[in-house]
């Protein structure tokens with residue numbers, strides 16, 4: 001049995017504990033939703049205020065040069081690159097994950113058509129995040145491809161020589177299950193299939209080595225584990241092996257080789273810069289940089305490897321405490337127990353009341369979220385994200401204690417907890 005004292009001792013020994021001071025955490029709240037919207041770094045308000053009042057307010061248009069606005073997507077991209085096994089000059093922070101996915105999937109289809117003409121299929125996972133599937137579906141309709149959706153255990157069998165692109169999310173948003181990027185990429189390449197990876201729940205959450213895996217294209221999210229703020233720009237990466245040829249379907253002037261020549265014809269910029277479309281959201285990029293800097297601050301303390309070790313310790317502890325202290329209340333575990341297959345979240349299942357239990361927990365300042373089982377194909381999920389930058393072991397203890405009380409008292413059955421909000 002793990003005790004509160006054990007958790008206190010784990011916090012006392014935690015080499016990453018000081019990183020919590022980088023964040024503005026609401027008093028008394030245990031925030032287990034950093035996988036959906038990361039916490040605000042302490043530096044963000046002053047940085048955004050400076051961008052607005054001085055850079056915009058005083059220096060106005062000069063700030064494109066003087067404050068380095070023009071190069072912000074590359075500057076922030078280079079910082080993100082360090083978290084995902086990419087090199088400098090290979091990533092830009094721009095647009096949304098959905099839009100970046102449109103670009104890379106489009107590019108991958110182009111490349112596949114040139115290298116392996118006649119392949120008409122994109123393979124993805126049925127439980128992939130819906131926007132990924134919607135973007136793929138729209139592209140398939142536009143270009144005459146077929147989208148084949150499989151269960152995770154069916155991926156290997158679906159990788160046949162008529163497939164153009166395999167598009168997967170590295171860590172599943174519903175279950176927290178993680179693919180082996182190296183093995184899956186190698187299996188796809190063995191059949192001449194290009195890979196597109198969505199790192200929305202990986203970047204800043206688990207170590208990622210895109211180049212080590214030999215992946216082809218990747219996108220990811222700025223407002224989840226990167227703490228970039230609501231609607232933060234996303235990021236996009238293309239393997240430098242494809243840098244001379246990859247297609248940008250949204251050819252805009254910011255992706256032009258010489259935007260200030262104002263030529264009537266489009267010449268793509270070399271490398272990833274072509275994945276900028278139009279004028280970039282500078283205030284949001286400033287906030288995103290503050291968020292990414294909180295992860296890079298961990299470098300001196302062991303970086304992503306240390307963050308991963310703590311994340312696994314936190315999720316192990318949460319699973320163990322739920323099983324010890326909430327037994328008999330109908331909870332199941334949707335997240336894999338094997339470390340190699342687990343991201344940085346734990347998802348619990350319950351046949352009834354998952355939404356209301358999450359609401360009752362929020363009422364007690366333990367913030368997780370609810371994800372519906374799609375049309376009964378999967379159980380409803382209570383989802384808890386563990387961000388090792390600011391979550392401690394006593395937080396885990398307290399969260400499970402609140403969950404225990406919500407279940408034991410039946411408090412979750414109160415009518416106010418069943419009312420559905422627009423955002424769950």
Ligand SMILES: *Cc1c(COP(=O)(O)O)cnc(C)c1O
Nearest residue numbers: 096097098129131169173198200
């Ligand atoms: C969060 C998430 C997105 C979000 O896409 P937006 O364009 O930022 O709304 C996309 N894909 C996955 C897998 C996600 O988890």
